[in-house]
Amino acid sequence: MSPAHNKSPAVAAALAALDAGGSPEKTTLRDAVRALLTDLAQRVPGRSVEVRVPPYGAVQCIPGPRHTRGTPSNVVETDGVTWILLATGRLSWAEAMAAGKIKASGIRADLSPYLPEGPDFGSPEGVP
Template sequence: MSSPHNKSESVAEALDALDRGVEPDRMVLRDAVRALLTELSRRAPGRSVEVRVPPFGAIQCVPGPRHTRGTPPNVVETDPKTWLLVATGRLGWDDALRDGRLRASGIRTDITEYLPLSG
């Protein structure tokens, strides 16, 4: 597993690749996604919302009622590149929802108060 310092660097490296119009290296993108998910779980500790970024990670976060069985009632799901852009403030939450790049179901899924994150 990469060190936290390397994971922070991976966010910058992945964003740089996207800025240049190239696909980020898969391992760099994975580390960037995980670093940003880790930061979200640190900023919003809890278990009421599940944030999924397949295939690289999923966390539970946000204070509130805890989910324990079956399909979680509050789920945010997106692809790795969209997560990277939304989590760093380069793509707005509402824009990602409107474009269908981010799906949020449940009354507690608006996590914009915790964004943008730093890796």
């Protein structure tokens, strides 16, 4: 499967804005976050972890026990820019955790084995 940013103009535009030292437009950020969340949910299907990027979206992923009511026991929450950086390999899970950019709870809430979302996410052109 090709990485989500190679299929999504919004992810490419968001990365270009960040690389230029700016911030992505709100709709670009929203669309990029949603594309990357969708890609994660498709690549690692399951319902044991909820990944939240408010206000843009949330998905459930990773095989294991699922929750049916209330707050799930395994939750990851971050902001839109951090999610884009994590999903594209521009920021490591450990760096984001150390900087306090991720709130993660539960024994399955470590997404580091699943990020970045594709082998070529570190470069905007898809070339390592």
